[in-house]
Amino acid sequence: MSTDGSSALYWDPLDPSLRDDPYTLWKRLRDEAPVWHNDRYDFWVLSRFDDVVDALRDHDTFSSNHGTTLELMSPKPIETGLIILLDPPKHTLLRKLVSRAFTGRAVSQLEDRIRQVAGDLLDAQVGAGRFDYVQDFAAVLPPTIIAAMLGVPETEIDTWRHTVDQFFHIEEGVGVFNETSLAAMQAVTGLLAEQFDERRRHPRDDMFTELLQAEVHEHGHVRRLTERELLDFGTLLFSAGTETVARLLGWAADALDANPDQRAEVAADPSLVPQAVEEVLRLEPPSPVNARWSTREVTLHGTTIPAGSKVLLLNGAAARDERRYPNPDQLDIHRKLEMHVTFGYGIHFCLGAALARLEGRIGLEETLKRWPEWTVDRDAAELLYTSTVRGYQKLPIEV
Numbered sequence: 001m002s003t004d005g006s007s008a009l010y011w012d013p014l015d016p017s018l019r020d021d022p023y024t025l026w027k028r029l030r031d032e033a034p035v036w037h038n039d040r041y042d043f044w045v046l047s048r049f050d051d052v053v054d055a056l057r058d059h060d061t062f063s064s065n066h067g068t069t070l071e072l073m074s075p076k077p078i079e080t081g082l083i084i085l086l087d088p089p090k091h092t093l094l095r096k097l098v099s100r101a102f103t104g105r106a107v108s109q110l111e112d113r114i115r116q117v118a119g120d121l122l123d124a125q126v127g128a129g130r131f132d133y134v135q136d137f138a139a140v141l142p143p144t145i146i147a148a149m150l151g152v153p154e155t156e157i158d159t160w161r162h163t164v165d166q167f168f169h170i171e172e173g174v175g176v177f178n179e180t181s182l183a184a185m186q187a188v189t190g191l192l193a194e195q196f197d198e199r200r201r202h203p204r205d206d207m208f209t210e211l212l213q214a215e216v217h218e219h220g221h222v223r224r225l226t227e228r229e230l231l232d233f234g235t236l237l238f239s240a241g242t243e244t245v246a247r248l249l250g251w252a253a254d255a256l257d258a259n260p261d262q263r264a265e266v267a268a269d270p271s272l273v274p275q276a277v278e279e280v281l282r283l284e285p286p287s288p289v290n291a292r293w294s295t296r297e298v299t300l301h302g303t304t305i306p307a308g309s310k311v312l313l314l315n316g317a318a319a320r321d322e323r324r325y326p327n328p329d330q331l332d333i334h335r336k337l338e339m340h341v342t343f344g345y346g347i348h349f350c351l352g353a354a355l356a357r358l359e360g361r362i363g364l365e366e367t368l369k370r371w372p373e374w375t376v377d378r379d380a381a382e383l384l385y386t387s388t389v390r391g392y393q394k395l396p397i398e399v
């Protein structure tokens with residue numbers, strides 16, 4: 001289980017000793033075993049950039065419908081309205097429907113709101129000398145914005161945010177799926193159902209109403225989202241769009257503090273912020289592992305993955321593949337970055353990517369406006385490392 005390059009190659013996605021540095025081991029996977037099998041848990045791993053992209057593109061061979069998180073995978077396809085777990089044709093239909101309510105225009109209209117929420121949260125810390133960049137800021141911004149985007153009334157946003165917080169409760173020895181997190185998901189489903197009911201009675205100019213009214217033609221019929229699909233989609237927005245953006249902002253604060261010259265450049269010239277955000281996304285993917293189920297036998301680099309296998313696609317390893325990126329372990333805000341796979345690739349490409357980029361940009365702009373420098377208290381910082389997410393849960397900074 002060593003990461004030092006000398007021992008037998010073995011990767012366990014839940015091994016806590018890899019929390020601080022999974023990258024040394026992922027490099028060995030890329031170099032020594034680009035198609036690797038974990039005999040203990042019976043799953044396969046692809047780690048090179050080209051292989052991860054090809055697999056994400058080939059959604060017929062690599063299905064999402066058996067689960068995309070290792071612990072939740074099953075040989076039986078999952079009955080769900082969650083688009084992230086669907087294959088075509090159902091995925092195509094639902095994605096078309098929800099994309100209408102999630103256009104670039106709808107997202108860019110949120111700019112002022114994001115700036116105001118980010119500004120208020122950061123202003124509250126001015127003069128404090130020290131605060132937790134993730135707990136006090138990065139984790140609060142995303143659910144507040146998703147609630148506002150859907151059309152949750154202003155006075156109720158705090159209640160929603162605190163309930164969504166509990167989604168990410170981790171119970172020692174139980175993991176991310178525990179009583180507290182499941183109860184929180186149920187509570188948000190209830191809150192969503194109330195809002196949809198209210199919009200059925202009183203339609204408004206908001207995303208709840210748009211989702212209710214979105215129409216698509218299926219087998220010659222006009223089709224709307226079912227209640228289950230509406231609720232699943234709303235819950236997915238909060239779960240996919242909260243933790244990931246919180247981790248992105250945490251990684252940005254960490255990576256820029258570790259590279260003070262680049263931070264000084266970005267602080268002096270805010271037009272560099274978008275490319276800094278993009279490079280942080282490449283360097284530290286908040287969601288570094290995405291699972292798939294092979295629907296047929298696949299042979300790659302001389303190794304055959306049987307049909308009906310669990311296959312983990314390591315976005316996190318692809319991000320550091322030296323075959324794709326020179327000097328991959330280094331933050332370089334001037335890198336010519338044509339693409340990365342931090343938001344996935346192909347039909348499941350992150351629906352919230354534009355929103356995540358906007359929150360990342362504004363969050364960082366507003367931070368740099370107030371503090372062109374900060375110091376991360378590395379001894380007190382806490383990294384979270386689950387089977388799907390990696391990033392800071394606590395990131396105290398001195399300002």
Ligand code: HEM
Nearest residue numbers: 083084240241244245248290342343344348350351352356
């Ligand atoms: C830095 C922030 C984010 C990262 C790193 C991220 C990452 C990803 C990745 C890797 C996928 C593809 C999963 C797969 O192929 O199995 C995905 C899908 C998705 N993301 Fe994000 N995400 C982020 C922010 C958001 C936000 C802000 C939202 C919404 C508010 C969102 C909503 C979704 C949805 C709905 C899907 C499923 C799309 C589909 O299956 O067609 N994400 N995200």
